[in-house]
Structure formats: structure tokens, C-alpha cells
Amino acid sequence: MAGTPATPLLKDELDIVIPTIRNLDFLEMWRPFFQQYHLIIVQDGDPSKTIRVPDGFDYELYNRNDINRILGPKASCISFKDSACRCFGYLVSKKKYIYTIDDDCFVAKDPSGKDINALEQHIKNLLAPSTPFFFNTLYDPYRDGADFVRGYPFSLREGVPTAVSHGLWLNIPDYDAPTQLVKPRERNTRYVDAVMTIPKGTLFPMCGMNLGFNRELIGPAMYFGLMGDGQPIGRYDDMWAGWCTKIICDHMGLGIKTGLPYIWHSKASNPFVNLKKEYKGIYWQEELIPFFQSVILPKECTTVQKCYIELSKQVRAKLGKVDEYFIKLADAMVTWIEAWDELNPSGASAEVRNGPAK
Amino acid sequence: MRTPPSLLSLSIDSALLNLSNFSDLSPLPDHILLDLFLRTLKAGKLTEKILMLFMATGKDEVLALIQSLNIQLITPVLPTSKKMSQTNIGDDEVDIVIGALHADLTSFLNEWRPLFSRFHLIIVKDPDLREELKIPEGFNLHVYTKSDIDRVVGSSYTAINFSGYSCRYFGYLMSRKKYIFSVDDDCIPAKDDKGLSVDAVDQHITNLATPATPFFFNTLYDPFRKGTDFVRGYPFSLRSGVTCALSCGLWLNLADHDAPTQALKPGHRNSRYVDAVLTVPARALMPVSGVNIAFNRELAGPALFPGLRLAAEGKLRWETVEDIWCGLCVKVVCDHLGLGVKTGLPYVWRNDRGNAIESLKKEWEGVKLMEEVVPFFQSVRLSQAAVTTEDCMLEIVALVKERLATLDPVFARAAQAMADWIKLWKAVGSGSGSSRPSNG
Numbered sequence: 063m064a065g066t067p068a069t070p071l072l073k074d075e076l077d078i079v080i081p082t083i084r085n086l087d088f089l090e091m092w093r094p095f096f097q098q099y100h101l102i103i104v105q106d107g108d109p110s111k112t113i114r115v116p117d118g119f120d121y122e123l124y125n126r127n128d129i130n131r132i133l134g135p136k137a138s139c140i141s142f143k144d145s146a147c148r149c150f151g152y153l154v155s156k157k158k159y160i161y162t163i164d165d166d167c168f169v170a171k172d173p174s175g176k177d178i179n180a181l182e183q184h185i186k187n188l189l190a191p192s193t194p195f196f197f198n199t200l201y202d203p204y205r206d207g208a209d210f211v212r213g214y215p216f217s218l219r220e221g222v223p224t225a226v227s228h229g230l231w232l233n234i235p236d237y238d239a240p241t242q243l244v245k246p247r248e249r250n251t252r253y254v255d256a257v258m259t260i261p262k263g264t265l266f267p268m269c270g271m272n273l274g275f276n277r278e279l280i281g282p283a284m285y286f287g288l289m290g291d292g293q294p295i296g297r298y299d300d301m302w303a304g305w306c307t308k309i310i311c312d313h314m315g316l317g318i319k320t321g322l323p324y325i326w327h328s329k330a331s332n333p334f335v336n337l338k339k340e341y342k343g344i345y346w347q348e349e350l351i352p353f354f355q356s357v358i359l360p361k362e363c364t365t366v367q368k369c370y371i372e373l374s375k376q377v378r379a380k381l382g383k384v385d386e387y388f389i390k391l392a393d394a395m396v397t398w399i400e401a402w403d404e405l406n407p408s409g410a411s412a413e414v415r416n417g418p419a420k
Numbered sequence: 421m422r423t424p425p426s427l428l429s430l431s432i433d434s435a436l437l438n439l440s441n442f443s444d445l446s447p448l449p450d451h452i453l454l455d456l457f458l459r460t461l462k463a464g465k466l467t468e469k470i471l472m473l474f475m476a477t478g479k480d481e482v483l484a485l486i487q488s489l490n491i492q493l494i495t496p497v498l499p500t501s502k503k504m505s506q507t508n509i510g511d512d513e514v515d516i517v518i519g520a521l522h523a524d525l526t527s528f529l530n531e532w533r534p535l536f537s538r539f540h541l542i543i544v545k546d547p548d549l550r551e552e553l554k555i556p557e558g559f560n561l562h563v564y565t566k567s568d569i570d571r572v573v574g575s576s577y578t579a580i581n582f583s584g585y586s587c588r589y590f591g592y593l594m595s596r597k598k599y600i601f602s603v604d605d606d607c608i609p610a611k612d613d614k615g616l617s618v619d620a621v622d623q624h625i626t627n628l629a630t631p632a633t634p635f636f637f638n639t640l641y642d643p644f645r646k647g648t649d650f651v652r653g654y655p656f657s658l659r660s661g662v663t664c665a666l667s668c669g670l671w672l673n674l675a676d677h678d679a680p681t682q683a684l685k686p687g688h689r690n691s692r693y694v695d696a697v698l699t700v701p702a703r704a705l706m707p708v709s710g711v712n713i714a715f716n717r718e719l720a721g722p723a724l725f726p727g728l729r730l731a732a733e734g735k736l737r738w739e740t741v742e743d744i745w746c747g748l749c750v751k752v753v754c755d756h757l758g759l760g761v762k763t764g765l766p767y768v769w770r771n772d773r774g775n776a777i778e779s780l781k782k783e784w785e786g787v788k789l790m791e792e793v794v795p796f797f798q799s800v801r802l803s804q805a806a807v808t809t810e811d812c813m814l815e816i817v818a819l820v821k822e823r824l825a826t827l828d829p830v831f832a833r834a835a836q837a838m839a840d841w842i843k844l845w846k847a848v849g850s851g852s853g854s855s856r857p858s859n860g
Contacts, residue, residue, distance in 0.1 A: 173613065196794060197706035199668065199763050200675060200690070207692055209685070212678040212737065213707025213744035215790045230639065238652040245649065250640065252647060254696040261704030266637035267653025301653040320639050344656060351636065351655050 069182050069189075073098045076159040076185070079151030083107040083143075084165060089116050091168050095179050099161075102151040104129075107143060124150060136401045139394040144290025146299030148270065149398075153405055158278050159188060164271045166329035170232045173253050183323035184227045184274030187257055191221025192317020194262040202257040202319065225280040225316040226307060229272035230254075231327040236269045238297075238344070239337035246333070257321040262312045265354055268304020272325045275307075279316055281406075282366045283307040285398040288391050295346070295387065296339030302391075305354045310369045313359045342385075349384045353377075367399050374399075432456055436463055439470055446477040454481055466491070506644070507629045514625065515597040515717075517542045519588030521735050522605055523551035530556055531608040535621050539601075542591040544569075546735075548583045564590055577844050579836035584733060585710065585740050586726030592717065593849040599628055600721075601714040603768055604737070610672045610769040613693040623766035624667045624714030627697055631661025632760020634702040642697040642762065661699075665719040665759040666750050669712035670694075671770040676709040678787055679738040682776035697764040702755045705797055708747020711737065712768045715750075719759060721849060722809045723749045725841035727834045728793075730785050738779035741786040741793075745834065748797040753812040756802045789830065796824055813842050 078099050080086070083106040089096065093116070101121035105113050109125035129150055130137045140150045145164065152160055161181055170178045190204035196218050203210045203219070210219055235250040260266050275284060283306050286299035311318055357376060363369040374395035381388035425433075432452065435442075436459050445453060457474055460466050471491065474482050516539050518525070525543070529536070533556075541561035545553055547569055555563070569582050569590050582590050588602055601624050610618045630644035635658050643650045643659075650659055675690035682688070700706050715724065728745035754761050800819055806812045817838045824831035 195798075197700055197704045197763075199670065199706055199709065201694065207688075207690070209675075209677055209681050209688070211707050211709065212676050212681075213709075213741060213747075213790060214678075215794045216680075216787065217791055218794070228639065235640065235649070236652050237649060238654075241649050241652075248647065248649065250648065252645075252695055254641060254694060255692055256694040256696060260637055261701050263703050264637050264701035266639055267651050269639070269651070269653075297652065304653075320637075340652075347653070347655050348657055351658075 069186050071098060072159060072185055073100075075157055076100075076161060076181075077102050077151070077155040077157040078181075079104065079148055079155065079160055079162040080165060081106055081145040081148035081151070081162075082113060082165045086113060086115055086165060088165050088168055089119065092163075093118070094177075095169070095181050099181070100157070102155055104147050104151045106145065106147045122154075124154070132405075133401055136397050136404075139285070139288070139397040139401065141286065141289045141293070141299065142291040144293075144296055144299060145270065146286035146289040149284055149286040149303070152277060152281055152284050153398075153401060155277060158276065159185070159274065160277050160281075160284075161274045162270060163273075163325065164327075166327065167231070167271055168326040168328055170324045170326040172324075173255075178323050178325070180229060180272060180323035180325050181274075183257075184229060187227035187319045187322075188224050188274055188276055190224065192224040192259040192319055193218065193221045194259050194312070194317045197261055198258075201321070202259070205257060222315050222317050223276070223279060224259075224319055225276050225311050226268075226318040227274040228266075228268055228304075228318065228320040229274070229323045229325060230321065231269075231271060232324045234327040234330045236271065236327070239333045239340050240344075242330070242333035242336065246330075253324060254321065257319050260308070260318050260320055265305055265308055265351065266318075266320065268300050268307065270300030270303070271327065272323070273300075280307055280311065280366060282370055282399060282402045283310045285370075285395060288387075288394050293387070294385070295342045297336060298340070298343040298347075301343075301347075305350070306370065306373055309354060309357050309359070309373065310366055313363065313369055314366065342387075346384060349381065353380055367403065370399055371396060428452070432459060436460060436465065439465060439473075442473060444476070445473055446479075448477070450479055450481055453477060453479055454485065457482055457485065461489075509599060509625050509629045511538050512540075513598045514539050514621070515542050515591075515595040515600050516540070516621070517544065517588050517591035517595065517600050517602045518605055519585060519591070519602070520545045520549065520553055520605055521584065521587075523549055524554045525605060526554050526556050528605050528608070529559065532603075533558070534617075535609060535619055539621065540597070542595055544582075544587045544591040546584060546587045562594075564594060568594075572848055573844065577840040579833060579840045580726055580844065581729055581837075582726060584735050585737070586729070586742060588710075589724065589726050592721055592724060593844065595717060598717055599625065599714065600717050601625075602710070602712075604711045604770070606771045606773050607671070607711060607768040608771065610767040612767070613695065618766050618768075620669060620712065620766040620768055621714075623697075624669065627667035627762045627765075628664050628714060628716060630664065632664040632699040632762055633658065633661045634699050634755070634760045637701055638698075641764070642699065645697060662758050662760050663716070663719070664699075664762050665716045665754050666708070666747075666761045667714045668706075668708050668747075668761065668763040669714070669766045669768060670764065671709075671711055672767050674770040674772050676711055676737060676770075679776045679780040680787060682738070683780045686776065693767060694764065697762050700751070700761045700763055705748055705751050705794065706761075706763065707744045708750065708761075709737075710743030710746070711770060712766070719757075719809060720750050720754075722813055722842060722845045723753050725838065725845075727837045727841070728789070728830065729833065729837070730789075731830065732785070734779070736774040736779055738774065738776055739786070741789060744786075744790070745793065748793065749813065749816060749838075752797055752800050752802070752816065753809050756806065756812055757809070785830075789828065792824060792827055792831075796820075799823075810842055810846070813838060817842070 079102045081104045103123040105125040109127045287302040289296045289299045374392045378392035543563045545565045547566035640648045724746045820835040
């Protein structure tokens with residue numbers, strides 16, 4: 063289509079959710095791109111500490127006391143001392159779209175040297191359809207300068223709604239601890255100019271550092287699990303959310319895209335600390351992947367919440383045997399949905415393609 | 421005190437110091453040669469060149485010593501990452517197959533010369549082409565024409581038509597190499613986003629030599645490429661990957677769109693260089709374009725053949741879907757056998773040719789057929805008994821006959837062509853010097 067219009071800002075339809083335990087200095091660099099949007103800051107760790115938000119931003123900030131106050135006993139499902147706490151931000155948001163980013167992620171430059179407006183690219187990804195049923199070898203066919211290749215059935219060219227836009231990172235790559243230990247110096251310098259839909263039936267490791275999603279379509283599935291303080295595992299929060307989300311998207315006929323935009327990831331976390339956090343995850347993963355690959359959601363699960371509750375039952379039944387952590391997690395998954403429905407009573411995140419946008 | 425060194429000993433020490441200047445050690449008496457060898461070992465000065473020097477003397481005692489010490493020549497480990505996962509593919513294991521739809525291949529081959537000259541080429545002339553082929557000097561190649569096709573195929577395999585783009589499959593049949601690279605004769609080498617020439621052959625070989633990862637999507641694309649790896653969350657048990665059977669490349673300038681798309685956007689050209697190779701996940705199907713592909717002949721050969729031939733198939737890609745059909749067969753087979761298919765780099769530059777609107781007027785059939793073809797392949801399930809590509813193909817033939825043949829005669833013909841191809845492959849195409857599952 064010739065003459066594509068400018069990407070809508072969606073400034074009243076999108077919230078930016080940022081978990082932080084340190085400070086928000088990174089926001090200065092993002093100011094040109096973020097200032098028009100509403101921020102939801104989730105302050106992890108010591109609630110008595112004051113996190114300073116740079117001037118000029120419109121935001122709401124929640125610390126642990128706020129989380130406990132708002133959720134009461136249900137607060138048990140929100141992790142403490144782990145960036146997984148960010149999903150509280152998704153819970154309290156009232157917007158249609160969410161963009162979440164880590165506080166050590168900065169604006170990257172594209173190969174021409176221009177600053178990348180990551181948020182704009184995520185919005186483009188979310189507003190254009192996905193194509194999960196047949197792989198297009200020229201990647202996202204809805205991008206400027208691209209299209210479907212010969213042989214792509216016309217009946218599949220309308221695509222499906224995009225629920226998630228998964229962005230990538232230049233500089234410090236998102237490696238697990240063993241890989242970090244072996245390759246401490248490796249930096250991701252390759253700018254791959256592509257966005258693509260992850261095919262139906264394929265799982266992937268979702269990273270929460272640079273992530274956009276349609277909260278109305280898939281919000282309830284974006285629970286980041288029980289991590290951090292008092293939990294046997296860490297650094298698998300986004301993984302868990304990603305596997306649940308993919309299963310549910312496949313079931314509901316929604317799409318997940320990955321690729322652009324890139325952000326600049328500046329901080330390399332300590333690989334030894336990471337190893338301790340990930341250790342159990344590395345072994346449990348071997349059970350989790352076959353579990354997710356074989357999950358079948360019954361036809362009666364017509365909403366994301368129903369899918370998620372069903373998933374929690376299967377987690378309890380099949381993964382409870384691996385470790386009792388999964389029984390706790392299954393409980394937390396149910397608590398999460400209860401909290402979601404309580405805080406979002408209009409049921410706006412219910413069926414696919416329901417009512418008009420707010 | 422110690423006895424002073426003898427003159428002999430001093431001479432040997434001096435020889436040791438100057439060992440690299442010697443070109444021939446055979447004049448040395450045996451016992452001195454042996455002594456020199458032992459001192460060389462002790463001094464840690466045994467290099468490949470020096471070893472060859474000693475072996476060239478032909479003296480039994482030295483050779484016996486080399487053997488008893490189990491001294492071997494080791495290929496130096498190249499400083500590329502994940503070398504352990506990489507198969508070494510020699511130039512002599514690759515055939516480059518070109519289907520000649522144009523008689524004058526001079527400029528085509530000259531453009532590719534720097535990249536093709538070290539390989540063996542198979543050129544198959546489109547049996548419909550009347551003029552003589554014009555081929556420049558300096559290539560190691562073999563040309564097949566209509567008479568060869570008639571001779572080999574004879575009258576027993578009537579369902580297979582090698583005309584037009586399908587002529588290249590005859591090249592696949594006749595090749596005896598393990599790997600094949602095939603590119604359309606209207607393509608030339610491309611330049612990457614930094615303006616550097618792309619070595620398409622080398623990139624395809626790398627794709628085939630490194631494992632594919634179809635069971636879990638790596639968000640940093642091919643983890644075996646330099647400068648990247650598996651991301652956090654990628655299961656460790658899946659990191660060794662599987663053999664890559666097919667490598668699908670892309671095209672700059674004239675992209676491989678269908679006629680309606682190109683007709684709608686006549687000025688549209690693909691200028692985006694996407695610096696990625698990735699494995700197409702298991703159970704995800706895609707349209708394979710025959711314009712720029714490479715494959716493992718043993719694994720994919722029986723599934724790449726002239727099957728789906730349109731009634732009015734022409735000499736432009738817009739007027740064919742035969743490669744799409746094969747690609748779906750290959751992917752289904754690979755998914756079943758646990759093999760991988762990669763897509764992405766390398767790019768080739770595809771010259772402008774033909775008129776999409778003319779092709780569209782002439783040929784709608786391909787576009788319509790895809791509506792049946794894709795759901796069919798998505799529903800194919802092969803039995804556990806199918807353990808080779810040929811087995812899988814035979815099962816697919818049966819399914820095509822059962823489910824598609826009644827929808828359109830073109831499918832019935834495709835099924836027959838597939839059955840014939842498998843027989844032909846077994847009779848003529850099998851065997852390439854490496855061991856494969858015994859299958860006739």
C-alpha cells in the first residue's frame with residue numbers, strides 16, 4: 063500500500079510499566095519518546111526508599127506497601143525482590159496496550175546512526191496483523207517495503223490480531239548464566255532488520271526487557287510467576303509468562319511477533335548471582351518444555367482467563383510432581399486471575415474481538 | 421666433571437638450530453638421523469614441515485619410530501566458534517546445478533565466476549530451448565541436454581516433465597555429490613548492506629554445515645553464527661540441534677512475489693537486507709522459492725522433483741508453483757525425520773525480467789491451487805514406519821492420491837510424477853559415495 067500514514071501515538075491508550083529497585087535515571091534518555099505517555103512505576107524492594115522520577119513525566123508509583131494495600135492477601139502472587147513484580151503494573155493499568163522496559167535499557171541507534179524509537183515500532187507491530195499459520199520468508203509482510211511471497215495462500219493474508227510484540231537488545235545479550243560465564247565479552251552487534259511472527263505451535267523464550275502487548279487481548283496471561291525472595295528460582299519470570307502466553311495465543315488465534323525494535327542493554331548482571339537464581343530453572347526447564355508442548359486447552363476455554371485457569375490446573379496436576387514449587391505457582395496463577403478480575407471487572411479483556419476500543 | 425660434548429653432538433645441536441633451512445635429510449647416516457629426530461622431539465621443534473622432511477628420507481627406523489610414537493598430522497583448529505558443531509564441507513562435495521532457461525550463459529557465469537570457479541558445475545539445458553548453449557571457458561562443468569534426459573529417463577517415466585524450471589531436477593538426479601547449490605540463471609551475486617559482495621555458495625554451505633534448531637525458536641536467530649548464541653531460556657537439551665537438510669536463500673531487487681502482488685506494485689523492489697539465518701520451526705510450513713537454494717542431496721533429493729506442473733506453466737517464476745510444492749514436501753519430511761530447514765541469508769540479486777501483469781493474465785491457476793495445497797500439507801501425518809525420505813515421499817504420494825487427486829487433475833498428475841520420481845531416484849539417482857540407509 064503506497065503512502066503509509068504516520069504511526070498513531072496511542073498516548074491515551076498505552077501505559078509504560080517499569081519495575082525498578084535502583085533509580086529511574088535512564089528515563090532522561092527516553093524522554094523524547096516517553097514523555098507523552100503515562101508511566102506505571104513498580105518499586106521493588108524496600109518501600110521506605112524514595113525513588114525519584116525525573117520531572118515532567120506523568121506517572122503513578124506503587125511500592126510493596128501499595129501492592130499489599132491494594133491486593134490484600136492476594137498480594138502473595140506478586141513477587142518480591144525480582145523484576146517479576148512488574149506484572150502488578152499490568153494489573154492496575156486501565157489502558158489497552160502496555161509497553162514494559164527495564165531500567166538498564168537505553169535508546170539504541172540503527173545502522174544509519176539514527177536513534178530508534180522503540181515504542182513507535184512496538185505500536186506498529188501491535189497494530190499490524192500477525193501471520194502464525196504459514197511462515198513468510200520475507201518476514202513481516204505488512205512492513206513498508208515487504209509483502210507476501212509467491213505461494214503464500216491468499217486466504218491467509220488477512221492475518222490475525224497481534225497480541226505481543228517482543229523486541230530485542232543490542233550490546234549485552236540476554237544469555238543465561240552458563241553462557242555468560244563462557245562468553246563474558248560477547249556483545250550483540252548484529253542489527254537484524256526484521257520483524258516476524260512466531261509460528262503457531264512453536265515456543266520461544268520471551269524476554270521481558272523490551273516488550274509490548276495488547277492488554278485487552280492477552281493481559282491475564284502475562285503473569286510473571288513467583289520469583290525472587292523466598293522462592294527457589296529467579297530469572298524465569300518472563301519465560302514462564304511467555305510460554306503461557308504463547309499457548310493461549312495459539313489457542314485463541316492471536317499472534318506474537320519478535321524482532322525489531324532494538325534497545326541498548328547496558329548492564330551485565332553478575333553471572334554467578336544469575337547462576338544461583340537460574341540453577342533450578344535450567345533443570346526444571348527440561349520438564350517444562352515438554353509440558354507446554356503437549357498442553358491441550360479444551361474448546362470451552364473461550365476467554366484468556368478460562369484458558370489460564372485451565373493451564374493452572376494442568377500445572378498443578380503434571381508439574382506438581384516435579385517440585386512442590388509448581389503447586390504454589392498453580393495457586394498463585396489462580397490468585398492472579400482472581401486479582402485481575404477484581405481489578406478489571408468490566409471484562410474488557412474477555413473474548414477475542416469484543417467491543418470497541420476505549 | 422662432565423665430559424665435554426663430542427664434535428658429533430655439537431654438529432647435531434647445530435643442525436637442530438638450523439633445521440628449517442634443510443630441504444633434504446636423506447644424505448644423513450641412519451643413526452645420526454635418528455638421533456636428530458629424537459633431539460627434535462625433545463626440543464619441541466617437530467612441526468608439520470619438519471616431520472615431512474624426516475618422512476621424506478624414507479629411512480625405515482625413523483618411520484618405525486614415528487609410527488610407534490603415534491605421531492600424526494592434525495588439521496589446525498580454526499578460530500571459529502562452535503567448531504565442534506560444524507561439519508567440514510569440502511569443495512569436492514558440492515555440485516552447483518544451473519537450469520539453463522536462457523541459451524547465452526556468458527554474462528551469468530562470468531558474474532558468478534569468482535564464486536563458482538572452484539566448484540564442479542552441472543548445467544542442464546531446458547529441453548524446450550532450441551539454440552546452442554553459450555558457456556564461457558574456465559569452468560569445471562558438465563552439460564546435460566534433452567538427449568541426455570531422453571536417454572536416462574527413457575519412456576518409463578512419462579509423468580515427469582523436465583521442461584522449463586524443472587530441468588534443474590535432472591541435474592540433481594545426475595549429481596553424485598553430497599550437497600547441491602542451485603540458483604536461477606537470471607540472478608547474479610548480491611552486495612550486502614555494507615556494500616560487500618555476498619558469497620552465496622559459502623553462506624549456504626555454512627548453513628548446511630551447522631545444526632538447525634527446529635524444536636524451539638531462538639530469538640537471536642541462528643545460534644551457530646559468529647557473535648551470537650542461544651538466549652536465556654533455551655532448553656539445554658535442545659542446543660545440539662539437528663542436521664540442516666535445506667537452506668533457502670533470499671533475493672534483492674526482484675523479490676519472489678506472486679504475479680498478483682507484483683502486478684499491484686510494479687515498482688516494488690526488495691531493498692531490505694536482513695542479516696539473519698534462522699531455522700523454520702518444526703510443523704511450521706513455508707513457501708520455498710527455488711530461485712536460490714542449497715540442500716543435502718541424500719536427505720532432500722528424493723523430495724525435490726518436478727511434481728506440481730501447472731497446465732500453462734511458463735518460463736517465468738510467476739507462472740510456476742513446482743518449487744512451492746517440493747518445498748512443502750521437504751518440510752513435511754524434515755519435520756517427520758527430525759531434520760532442519762533454514763531460511764534467510766544468503767541473498768542473490770535477481771534481475772528484472774518479465775511482466776507480472778502478462779503472467780497474471782495467463783496464469784491464475786497457481787494462486788488458486790495454493791488454497792488446497794497448503795491445508796493438505798498442514799494435515800499430512802506420516803507413519804512411524806517412514807524412516808527415510810523415500811519412505812516419507814511414498815506415503816505423501818498415497819495421501820495426495822487419496823485427498824487431492826479428485827479435486828483437480830493437476831494433483832493426480834503430481835502424484836504420478838512423485839511416484840515416478842521416487843522410482844527414478846532409486847534407479848538412477850541413488851548413491852553418492854557416502855553411507856545412507858540402505859534403500860535400493
